Amino acid sequence: MTFLGKTLAASAALALIAGAALAEPAMVYDLGGKFDKSFNEAAFNGAERWKAETGGTYREIELQSEAQREQALRRFAEAGLNPIVMAGFAFGAVLGEVAADYPDTKFVIIDTKVEAPNVRAIEYSEHQGSYLVGMMAAMASRTGTVGFIGGMDIPLIRKFACGYAQGVKAVNPDATVIQNMTGTTPAAWADPVKGGELARAQIAQGADVIYAAAGSTGVGVLQTAADEGILSIGVDSNQNYLHPGQVLTSMIKRVDIAVYNAFTAGADLETGYFVLGLADDGVGYALDEHNAALVTAEMQAAVDAAKAGIIAGEIVVHDYMSDNTCPVN
Amino acid sequence: MMDFATILQVLDSTVRLAAPLLLACLAGLFSERAGIFDIGLEGKMLMAAFFSAATAAVTGSVWLGLAAGIAASMVLAGVHGLASITFRGNQLISGVAINFLAAGLTVVIAQDWFAQGGRTPSLLGGARFEAITLPLADTVRPVPILGPIYHDLISGHTIPVYFAFSMVPLTWWLLYRTRFGLRLRAVGESPEALDTAGVSVVATRYAAVAICGVLCGIAGAYLATALQAGFTKDMTAGRGYIALAALIFAKWRSWHALWATLLFGLLQAIALRYQNLQIGGVPLPVQLMDALPYILTVVILAGFVGRAIPPRAGGEPYVKER
Numbered sequence: 001m002t003f004l005g006k007t008l009a010a011s012a013a014l015a016l017i018a019g020a021a022l023a024e025p026a027m028v029y030d031l032g033g034k035f036d037k038s039f040n041e042a043a044f045n046g047a048e049r050w051k052a053e054t055g056g057t058y059r060e061i062e063l064q065s066e067a068q069r070e071q072a073l074r075r076f077a078e079a080g081l082n083p084i085v086m087a088g089f090a091f092g093a094v095l096g097e098v099a100a101d102y103p104d105t106k107f108v109i110i111d112t113k114v115e116a117p118n119v120r121a122i123e124y125s126e127h128q129g130s131y132l133v134g135m136m137a138a139m140a141s142r143t144g145t146v147g148f149i150g151g152m153d154i155p156l157i158r159k160f161a162c163g164y165a166q167g168v169k170a171v172n173p174d175a176t177v178i179q180n181m182t183g184t185t186p187a188a189w190a191d192p193v194k195g196g197e198l199a200r201a202q203i204a205q206g207a208d209v210i211y212a213a214a215g216s217t218g219v220g221v222l223q224t225a226a227d228e229g230i231l232s233i234g235v236d237s238n239q240n241y242l243h244p245g246q247v248l249t250s251m252i253k254r255v256d257i258a259v260y261n262a263f264t265a266g267a268d269l270e271t272g273y274f275v276l277g278l279a280d281d282g283v284g285y286a287l288d289e290h291n292a293a294l295v296t297a298e299m300q301a302a303v304d305a306a307k308a309g310i311i312a313g314e315i316v317v318h319d320y321m322s323d324n325t326c327p328v329n
Numbered sequence: 330m331m332d333f334a335t336i337l338q339v340l341d342s343t344v345r346l347a348a349p350l351l352l353a354c355l356a357g358l359f360s361e362r363a364g365i366f367d368i369g370l371e372g373k374m375l376m377a378a379f380f381s382a383a384t385a386a387v388t389g390s391v392w393l394g395l396a397a398g399i400a401a402s403m404v405l406a407g408v409h410g411l412a413s414i415t416f417r418g419n420q421l422i423s424g425v426a427i428n429f430l431a432a433g434l435t436v437v438i439a440q441d442w443f444a445q446g447g448r449t450p451s452l453l454g455g456a457r458f459e460a461i462t463l464p465l466a467d468t469v470r471p472v473p474i475l476g477p478i479y480h481d482l483i484s485g486h487t488i489p490v491y492f493a494f495s496m497v498p499l500t501w502w503l504l505y506r507t508r509f510g511l512r513l514r515a516v517g518e519s520p521e522a523l524d525t526a527g528v529s530v531v532a533t534r535y536a537a538v539a540i541c542g543v544l545c546g547i548a549g550a551y552l553a554t555a556l557q558a559g560f561t562k563d564m565t566a567g568r569g570y571i572a573l574a575a576l577i578f579a580k581w582r583s584w585h586a587l588w589a590t591l592l593f594g595l596l597q598a599i600a601l602r603y604q605n606l607q608i609g610g611v612p613l614p615v616q617l618m619d620a621l622p623y624i625l626t627v628v629i630l631a632g633f634v635g636r637a638i639p640p641r642a643g644g645e646p647y648v649k650e651r
Binding site (some may be wrong): 002023033035036037041180181183184187190191192193194196200201204216219220223227242251 | 335338342345346391440445446447448452552556558561562563564566567590597598601602614615619
């Protein structure tokens with residue numbers, strides 16, 4: 001090896017080490033906002049946990065408009081940040097293009113499948129978690145009518161609704177599940193007034209437990225449910241504390257763990273496609289001091305049995321996104 | 330499909346949804362009748378929603394919250410007045426600026442004060458407007474038809490709702506039966522005539538813009554402290570724009586504003602209650618119901634149902650000598 005060769009190799013190695021040492025992870029939040037008390041906030045909590053435990057730093061951005069998606073990813077990739085974690089299915093289309101342009105950067109996308117050699121795509125079995133809270137809703141309901149309020153009308157939210165309906169019917173085949181979507185634009189994630197009004201309409205139709213999967217619109221649903229003296233079910237993050245004693249449970253989706261693991265693995269992240277379900281504790285139902293009085297021992301036993309059944313494969317919860325239909329309504 | 334109780338529930342929902350639209354629509358009416366176009370209704374409502382919720386959360390008093398909401402909205406109204414009356418700027422641009430300012434500022438201040446990600450803490454007890462039961466509501470309830478209407482539909486709303494509906498005759502009286510109203514309408518049609526008569530165009534327009542600020546303030550406070558319990562980012566969700574559409578639909582008249590906002594409220598209430606409405610076997614998608622207020626406004630503007638003529642001097646800054 002010539003001197004020049006050695007120098008080049010050494011400097012290249014040095015650059016690599018320097019690059020690796022400098023690479024900070026990055027977090028991109030979706031339009032719902034970092035503090036939506038739900039999906040994005042779960043991602044934020046994972047990032048903060050990593051920061052607290054390792055003392056590391058990370059960069060983050062909250063998107064304000066659709067147009068910023070691609071720009072944010074490219075800016076972070078060009079700044080040498082690695083890995084770049086994004087929370088939200090809506091990044092799917094953009095990431096497909098961006099990932100190919102930055103082969104040395106690892107991307108993590110939550111909630112949709114993107115196939116590229118440098119992408120780790122994580123999806124959750126929300127239908128399984130929703131099935132469990134659906135069972136609890138049916139057991140807690142006195143009227144035999146329960147409600148579901150979704151945010152934007154997209155297949156992912158229908159997956160929540162479908163799992164929930166299946167859980168309800170598993171306990172009480174005669175139960176009625178009233179389903180409403182807030183809207184068809186991203187504004188549907190942030191309209192608590194409309195969420196509250198939808199909840200009132202469902203209550204008028206007899207619903208006495210309402211499950212909200214609607215970003216910060218859900219805050220309005222939970223508020224109205226508490227005002228009207230019925231039970232509600234939170235989503236993504238544990239929302240039981242919002243109205244202690246009036247939120248039956250929350251369908252938690254451990255987005256925080258996905259973010260934490262990605263940050264911990266750093267640039268050595270394993271890429272590919274992963275689905276986290278009940279078996280991996282990727283989804284579940286929340287039980288804490290705020291809802292302990294609402295969840296009876298009988299309820300908990302039934303739900304835990306169903307959870308074991310789903311993990312063992314004895315109970316199959318239909319995934320709406322597999323064929324865009326739902327066997328129950 | 331629809332029994333009497335269901336109709337009452339939908340109408341009840343209509344009243345709740347129409348009240349903020351009505352307040353914002355009347356706010357726009359005062360401003361635009363005086364020749365000041367105001368597309369900043371949305372921003373003023375949002376700002377009022379935040380400051381009312383923040384003040385109510387800190388002090389525990391909804392009335393202080395309401396006052397703070399009105400004050401915040403009036404500050405923005407003052408900015409709009411300064412830009413469009415005193416400095417004769419473009420009223421549309423000033424309105425857009427107010428909307429952007431409110432959308433950004435509310436979240437930033439909320440994050441700084443409460444560190445809950447651009448929202449205020451949830452309001453409890455006296456920090457919210459409670460539904461009030463009108464006298465005799467429970468007594469007359471057994472009366473067929475009228476009893477439930479009085480008990481379920483007319484009674485049981487919050488104070489801002491009753492204020493909004495009482496503002497309609499008040500607005501009519503103020504605009505058509507008082508000297509101030511005559512001057513306000515004149516300044517929107519022909520400010521030079523008013524000037525010739527020796528009345529201050531600037532003062533009249535500022536008064537109109539101030540009234541607009543008060544009404545938007547109440548509308549915003551209603552959203553955050555009566556319908557909901559606290560402020561969340563962008564919680565007005567386009568209601569200021571629907572109110573503008575209603576104003577055009579109402580052809581800048583107070584009683585028409587009531588019917589227009591009730592119609593828009595009814596459309597929303599029906600869309601919320603029946604997500605896939607069937608009319609004669611044809612399914613109506615919910616998107617159509619959401620878009621209907623705007624479609625109707627375009628139809629009105631196109632002149633199919635009478636002509637909608639805006640105040641003649643609307644959008645024009647007044648310059649004394651040409």
